[in-house]
Amino acid sequence: MKFFIDTANLDEIKEANDLGILDGVTTNPSLMAKVGIKGKDAVMNHYKTICEMVDGDISAEVVTTEFKTIIEEGKKLAAIHKNIVVKVPMIPDGVKAIKWFTDNGIRTNCTLIFSAGQAMLAAKAGAAYVSPFIGRIDDSGWDGLELIQQISHIFQVQGFESEILAASIRSSLHIIKCAEAGADVCTCPLESIIGLTKHPLTDIGLAKFVADAKKFA
Numbered sequence: 001m002k003f004f005i006d007t008a009n010l011d012e013i014k015e016a017n018d019l020g021i022l023d024g025v026t027t028n029p030s031l032m033a034k035v036g037i038k039g040k041d042a043v044m045n046h047y048k049t050i051c052e053m054v055d056g057d058i059s060a061e062v063v064t065t066e067f068k069t070i071i072e073e074g075k076k077l078a079a080i081h082k083n084i085v086v087k088v089p090m091i092p093d094g095v096k097a098i099k100w101f102t103d104n105g106i107r108t109n110c111t112l113i114f115s116a117g118q119a120m121l122a123a124k125a126g127a128a129y130v131s132p133f134i135g136r137i138d139d140s141g142w143d144g145l146e147l148i149q150q151i152s153h154i155f156q157v158q159g160f161e162s163e164i165l166a167a168s169i170r171s172s173l174h175i176i177k178c179a180e181a182g183a184d185v186c187t188c189p190l191e192s193i194i195g196l197t198k199h200p201l202t203d204i205g206l207a208k209f210v211a212d213a214k215k216f217a
C-alpha cells in the first residue's frame with residue numbers, strides 16, 4: 001500500500017518525507033486555506049514547492065465545477081509539474097472532465113467519493129485514483145471501511161484499474177484497517193502516520209535495552 005500525506009503544511013510534508021516512506025501528497029482547498037495560501041499565483045507556487053520536495057504523485061484540486069472551467073484549470077495545474085494529479089470532484093461535469101483528461105494524458109484523482117456507484121463511474125472515466133472519504137462517512141454514522149471493502153471487491157471482480165485512495169483518515173487504526181480492506185493508497189494526517197511507530201511495549205523494551213547497554217559501555 002502507498003502512503004500519501006494529506007496536508008498543505010510544508011513542515012509536515014518534510015517530516016513525513018524524511019521518514020523515507022512517503023509516496024505522495026494530497027491537498028484540498030480547505031488544507032491550502034489552513035496554511036494561509038491565498039491567490040492563484042500563491043497556490044500554483046505552493047504546488048510547485050511540494051512537487052520539488054516529494055518525488056511522488058501530488059494531487060492538486062480544481063476549484064471550479066463546470067466542465068469547461070475544470071478543463072482550463074486542470075490543464076494549468078498539470079503544467080506545473082509532471083507529478084501533478086488533477087483532483088476533480090464527483091459530479092457529472094467532473095466525470096466528463098476526468099474522461100477528457102484521461103483521453104488527453106492527464107492523470108486524475110476523483111475526490112468526494114461516498115458510494116460504490118460513484119467509485120465505479122470515476123474508474124470507468126479513467127481516474128488514476130478514486131478517493132472514498134472514510135472518516136466523513138464514519139462521522140455520519142455509516143461505516144467507511146465497509147465502503148473500501150465494497151469498492152475493492154467490485155474493482156477486482158470487474159477489472160477496474162483505478163487505485164483506491166482511502167481519504168479522510170482519522171487514526172492510525174484507520175490506516176491498518178484500510179490496508180486490510182484492500183485500499184491501494186492511504187492519505188493520512190502526519191500524526192496518524194507517526195502513530196503507527198508507537199507501541200508501549202516498544203518504549204518499555206527500548207528503555208531496558210538502553211539501560212542494559214550502559215552496563216557494558
Ligand code: E4P
Binds near residue numbers: 006028131133136187
Ligand atoms: C482527500 O484527499 C481529502 O483531502 C481529505 O482526506 C479530506 O479529509 P477530511 O475529512 O479530514 O477533511
